[in-house]
Amino acid sequence: MAQAGTAGGESTGTSIRVKVQKFGSYLSGMVMPNIGAFIAWGLITALFIEDGWLPNERLAGLVDPMIIYLLPLLIAFSGGRMIYGVRGGVVGGIATMGVIVGTDIPMFLGAFIMGPLGGWVIKRFDGLLEGKIRQGFEMLVNNFSAGILGGGLAILGLYGVGPIVGALSGALGRGVEFIINLGLLPLVSIFVEPAKVLFLNNAINHGVLTPLGLDQASQAGKSILFLVETNPGPGLGVLLAYWFVGSGVSKASAPGAAIIHFFGGIHEIYFPYVLMKPALVLAVIAGGSSGLFVESIFNVGLVSTPAPGSIIAILALTPPGNFIGVLVGVATATAASFLVASVIIRRSPASPEDQQDLSQATQQMEEMKGSKSTGAEILGTSGAGSSSNGSSEEESSVVTAGDEEESFDYASVDKVIFACDAGMGSSAMGASLVRDKAKKAGLTDIEVKNVAINDLPSDADVVITHKDLTGRAQQKVPGAHHISVDNFLGSPKYDELIGQLSSARV
Structure with missing residues (x-):
């Protein structure tokens, strides 16, 4: 009975984690295709606002329209399109105009809601009318239905969703500001860093930190929230520790992984190293919290969210006067993570099965993610259960739809x-x-x-x-x-x- 209960608990925990991962993946699917627009807004802000590198009043006029209208509409269109193609994206964009007009803050949270909602509503409507429209009237019905439903959702957003989301955004913003004023922001790393290894970072970063950070950046020109999850220091510290005090495959592969992580911004590359020795989660927490502590002291931030979390992207979005604080924050996070990780790795000597441990950790990471791989070739492994030619049993299969x-x-x-x-x-x-x-x-x-x-x-x-x-x-x-x-x-x-x-x- 006890074992059955444990299995049920583990199944429930796994189910919850998978659902949260899917939710984070969905949020990421709305934001990631539009990262170029976010970076464009960030660069224009950093260059041309009054305190920017090249102040220009006329060019600075692009800043507010982009963050108020362009970015939320792009997110909404992407969300609607994920539900029901371009038609869903169009209705989602129309619906989001209601929440944009209904508030005086950048309506990113509203876009996350109204975009998919618009796509879902038009999809259901088309499903109800499928096969019931007389020939020759398809275009008329399609165009008017999208316009009428989109307009109705826009009105709903203006009078209903907009005020609610505005109040929620204000409450979240005040909560974050309260944490920052108390100097407690570094404690956020206790939740964020383990979540990254469990692939919950998309839900946290794109669902909460990015909207709140953009709201702060629109008012102050920068936000430290963009550095909470994207700081490459914690992961770099773990990889350096494996490089200097590790052994076997993990030691040999760490330098290459560090380059990809730090300069390429692919943070997933270091997750298997943490999973191989779960106690290393303490190292990344120490790195994340110490980095935020230093950045809070220097009062620095970024103008937009860097994606991927590369040091190059971070520096490109750093406003004037913040470079020293940002670099010191990254360096501090790296040093703290390296010191803690070094102690943990030294106290757990490498076993003869070092390569197998890293391989199993990589496989575990891939199963947890369910959608990505970190690149076992760079890590020096080919996956657990690999055959002599380097391919695993699963990998040897080629799935073909239709013809053989x-x-x-x-x-x-x-x-x-x-x-x-x-x-x-x-x-x-x-x-x-x-x-x-x-x-x-x-x-x-x-x-x-x-x-x-x-x-x-x-x-x-x-x-x-x-x-x-x-x-x-x-x-x-x-x-x-x-x-x-x-x-x-x-x-x-x-x-x-x-x-x-x-x-x-x-």
């Missing part, structure tokens, strides 16, 4: 698509690898790109996904040739694909 693999026409391939949860990070690196291989093989006519799985194009010929996402990819593009991999950076299937394409061209 042997009958697939590789000569007709024009577009190869990598798809992951948000369409960035690991899938981007995988696409870059295959793009280089294709170029070297003379396959310059084949397009290789990466997208979020929700944005898979219908004309994709070959779709490459993590094995946990292949089912969703098949549903989105059933006519494509699907390749399922364990990790985006270490799959032998890439060479096989390039070989098949080259042979077909010959």
